[in-house]
Amino acid sequence: MIYIEELTAEEVTTLNEMHKNHPRYLSRRRSHAILLSHRRVSVPVICATYNVCRQTVSTWFSKWEEFGICGLIDKPGRGRPSILTENQKNNIVKKVQKSPRSLKSVLADLEAELGITVSLDTIKLICKQAGLVWKRVRKSLRSKRNQKDFEVAQGKIKELIQQHKESEINLCYFDESGFTLEPCVPYAWQLSGQTIEVPSSKSKRLNVLGFVNRDCEFDSFVFEGTVNTSVVVACIDEFAKKIKIPTVLIIDNASTHTSNEFKENIERWKEAGLTIYPIPPYSPELNIIEIIWRKIKYEWLPFSAYESYQSLERELFNVLKNIGGSHKVAFS
Structure with missing residues (x-):
């Protein structure tokens, strides 16, 4: 398949919404790839945009053709199971809220208290899932x-x-x-x-x-x-x-x-x-x-x-x- 040929106005709207707002990065980039192909962007360019191989892009296209929007979303349970329990994740969020400027101190606490070693990227992902965002702190006189x-x-x-x-x-x-x-x-x-x-x-x-x-x-x-x-x-x-x-x-x-x-x-x-x-x-x-x-x-x-x-x-x-x-x- 060279290009995604026909998309309805409703499909374009849905793909745009998924590209902008879906909580998972993989689903966002898959929907964007479908939109790019519909706009006659070649497969090699899409591969270079997302640093993936041609087979990966072809798989996205095939899943789209067979299952539509559902083919762009990972099924529950896909990927490596988390090594952290929900209680541990909640504990991490509480620690971040106590030390909002330093994730490294949170990592040190986790290793010292629980013997758990995780990456900074994992901590950031848990923060995002909990609704935390990295933004400027404001001065206040309240x-x-x-x-x-x-x-x-x-x-x-x-x-x-x-x-x-x-x-x-x-x-x-x-x-x-x-x-x-x-x-x-x-x-x-x-x-x-x-x-x-x-x-x-x-x-x-x-x-x-x-x-x-x-x-x-x-x-x-x-x-x-x-x-x-x-x-x-x-x-x-x-x-x-x-x-x-x-x-x-x-x-x-x-x-x-x-x-x-x-x-x-x-x-x-x-x-x-x-x-x-x-x-x-x-x-x-x-x-x-x-x-x-x-x-x-x-x-x-x-x-x-x-x-x-x-x-x-x-x-x-x-x-x-x-x-x-x-x-x-x-x-x-």
């Missing part, structure tokens, strides 16, 4: 916050969101963020054996003061100098001039938002239709503009932005002016 105050604020903001949806108010969020030539290094798809290198150097800081509402309508002010309370007050004054309906502005507890100078303006803004709502300390997830800053730093700013300070300015201003347009977040 342990420092007052949980009761957080829940009260969470409930209040939920009410404000509903009022925003009913067009009774405009619910906005305010915060500041800084950008320099020292990039936040993101994950990226890269060729095996090669690494994308992003330029990094010391530079002046571009401070962005931003306002965003639930519909991702965004306003910003950019400064090179220090951002103090006077700067923050001036920016909110400019923002207040544009409001058309009663507006609630959610802010965090930065020192520029809690100073006497800032507090002296709260009543004046309220008379102009702008109500300030401060969230409790250590509650960044209540301020959705944090999502905008994360998107800019890790996704929207191109690597070329870090070639020079002029490039950073140009690319940052380009991103800022397109937030709500080509750069948009659909807040739930």
Whole structure:
């Protein structure tokens, strides 16, 4: 057999789903091989893609022709029986959760406690089967916050969101963020054996003061100098001039938002239709503009932005002016 000739639309859809989502790697690559052959990719190319012999690919094709999708899935019990019992696997998962950064320490514990020697690949497979994934650990301030105050604020903001949806108010969020030539290094798809290198150097800081509402309508002010309370007050004054309906502005507890100078303006803004709502300390997830800053730093700013300070300015201003347009977040 040279090529898989005819596939129905339903078979193509099923094979694509198996290739993307099937839990077993062998079934994923077999379904992909069938799709490649249907697209007139030759057997030698498929062999080279998966580093298998021609006979293996021919067997895949024959199983497909005879049994369909079922021919691409291994029967239960196929392969070498596991040397580990279910209790031992559960014990391994618990050990990994206690030492999530070092699988080698888990291997050492297994050998010392149970006299069992397994490979790192086996430990990784057990982790994946248990739903564990290898991903970046996040910093958190949750342990420092007052949980009761957080829940009260969470409930209040939920009410404000509903009022925003009913067009009774405009619910906005305010915060500041800084950008320099020292990039936040993101994950990226890269060729095996090669690494994308992003330029990094010391530079002046571009401070962005931003306002965003639930519909991702965004306003910003950019400064090179220090951002103090006077700067923050001036920016909110400019923002207040544009409001058309009663507006609630959610802010965090930065020192520029809690100073006497800032507090002296709260009543004046309220008379102009702008109500300030401060969230409790250590509650960044209540301020959705944090999502905008994360998107800019890790996704929207191109690597070329870090070639020079002029490039950073140009690319940052380009991103800022397109937030709500080509750069948009659909807040739930």
